[in-house]
Amino acid sequence: MRRAQRDGEMVAVLMWGHGAAQGPSRGACVTFQLTMAAVFTVLLITAVAFAVQAFQPHPQPCAQCPFDWIGFRGKCYYFSEDESNWTSSQNNCSALGASLAVFDSAEDLSFTMRHKGSSPHWVGLSREGKEHPWEWVNRSPLSHLFQVQGDGLCAYLGDAGLSSSHCSARRNWVCTKPALQKPRKNFCIST
Numbered sequence: 001m002r003r004a005q006r007d008g009e010m011v012a013v014l015m016w017g018h019g020a021a022q023g024p025s026r027g028a029c030v031t032f033q034l035t036m037a038a039v040f041t042v043l044l045i046t047a048v049a050f051a052v053q054a055f056q057p058h059p060q061p062c063a064q065c066p067f068d069w070i071g072f073r074g075k076c077y078y079f080s081e082d083e084s085n086w087t088s089s090q091n092n093c094s095a096l097g098a099s100l101a102v103f104d105s106a107e108d109l110s111f112t113m114r115h116k117g118s119s120p121h122w123v124g125l126s127r128e129g130k131e132h133p134w135e136w137v138n139r140s141p142l143s144h145l146f147q148v149q150g151d152g153l154c155a156y157l158g159d160a161g162l163s164s165s166h167c168s169a170r171r172n173w174v175c176t177k178p179a180l181q182k183p184r185k186n187f188c189i190s191t
């Protein structure tokens with residue numbers, strides 16, 4: 001009887017102590033804590049979402065070409081509106097930090113064919129004489145991938161592919177120059 005009474009007192013003391021530590025309205029406190037936890041979680045998720053978005057660069061073209069130029073496989077192409085002879089065309093490409101078009105692959109040739117329209121365009125291919133080999137303006141020899149029709153010393157792109165004529169003929173021309181590479185290649189889409 002006495003023992004049970006003491007136990008009861010002790011339980012009461014413990015409960016009173018607990019209640020004192022938590023404050024009188026324990027239910028309201030828990031609700032407040034849950035609300036704060038929910039608000040904090042939402043804020044955290046929002047912050048993480050913003051951070052992820054900020055550090056996720058939107059995909060952009062890997063190659064940068066000047067306005068009015070067309071990018072293709074790491075090079076920028078410029079199709080002239082004016083016509084000029086081969087030497088003057090090359091000088092005008094030079095003035096734009098480029099050269100008359102140099103093709104590294106059959107794809108370069110077909111790309112240029114698609115974009116040149118109906119007018120023949122000078123390209124950066126010439127030879128010193130009919131018995132001399134064709135040479136690109138960057139001094140590399142003409143690969144066996146390409147064939148040049150005609151017996152001129154300067155090459156242009158005609159409707160049937162590469163052809164040649166007198167260098168003094170006035171034609172449109174195509175310039176090429178290397179495209180600027182974006183520093184972060186992993187986050188861009190190839191063009």
Ligand SMILES: *[C@@H]1O[C@H](CO)[C@@H](O)[C@H](O)[C@H]1NC(C)=O
Pocket residue numbers: 082083084088092095
């Ligand atoms: C070549 O470029 C120069 C300026 O760089 C320009 O004055 C000239 O008209 C151009 N020639 C042709 C045929 O477009």
Ligand SMILES: *[C@@H]1O[C@H](CO)[C@@H](O)[C@H](O)[C@H]1NC(C)=O
Pocket residue numbers: 084085086087088167168
């Ligand atoms: C090429 O054109 C330029 C400018 O029009 C001219 O000064 C030059 O004499 C021409 N050269 C040839 C070989 O026709």
